[in-house]
Amino acid sequence: MMNSKIEISKQSTKNIEEFLDVIMLKIELPLDEKVDLKEKNKAKLITIIQELVSNGHKEKEAFKIAIDRFAEFNDLHSETVNFNKESKTFKNFKNISLLAYILLFGSLRSIFIVKQSVRFYIIVSLIGGILLVIKNNAITIEKYKNLIRIFDGSIILLIILFYQNGTFSLLIKDLLTLLTIILYISWYFKLLFNRKLI
Template structure:
């Protein structure tokens, strides 16, 4: 029996919306009919997901099962496969971005602070740099690809110069660099989650 009281997460709501936007692009109907069709089928999909969750499935699993069932009934297999592939690509890109920034920015600071372990931190920085290049090459929106490359490079150079030549205390250096990194990564991930990078 369906439990309509089960709340779905914001992320799942966004996934459902993205799925239906992708499906609606393939359907040629007047706009008003498209909106009605989307809303009616979206409600069915949500109901199906809620039933699956009430039967013990995790949200992600329930979403995948529900769109696969919908695809089977409506002959939309290739669209759902492409949607799932795009979602997986987004997740991999997000994880690569996080890892690149953590390894690179964290180890750059450490190269100048922990002199006895400098080789280790240089290797970690190189790994972060390689991930950064992989991540930047995966950006599909050309406008932002070059902008992100310029900002990434500028931020790396700023950190290196700041730790080498600044006369501030280590605490002040750390706070200023951390604030800059937080502001930059907030802007970067806002672009990413608004689907402006891939």
């Protein structure tokens, strides 16, 4: 009774969904049956986590225990190991992507605008560029690997051209650059979160 009142975090619910999505990909059933099976297993995992939390476990620890129990019961231990490894890889890739784009795009603008600290921004750009190379080398889906490299390079050249061009005011340059970056980054992260890059 008591454990049904314990709410689990959105992150744990999302992690359960991701885990079950991986499992469901490997099961050959009609879509409606897969959806039912996923919902039943999601409810079971949530109940197990709630019980563990009510018994004093922290939620992250409870999630790992619940997944292990689920995997053992359903003979899916290797899937669990792969899921945990993929989840960690995905988080690292996402963080490197964010850092690469923030450092690179932010500092490229500053190189042309803030004349006093050019060396600092060049160093920051180089760090962003190195992270960009690391990120692009980590993309495992060949279809997108070269495409992302081309787009990354094109965006960098576009930013440099925007800020070297004397025709537009700084406000227009900033707006054009920001719009371009937002459109590109939203496309990139949509691919990333749909698991089309790694």
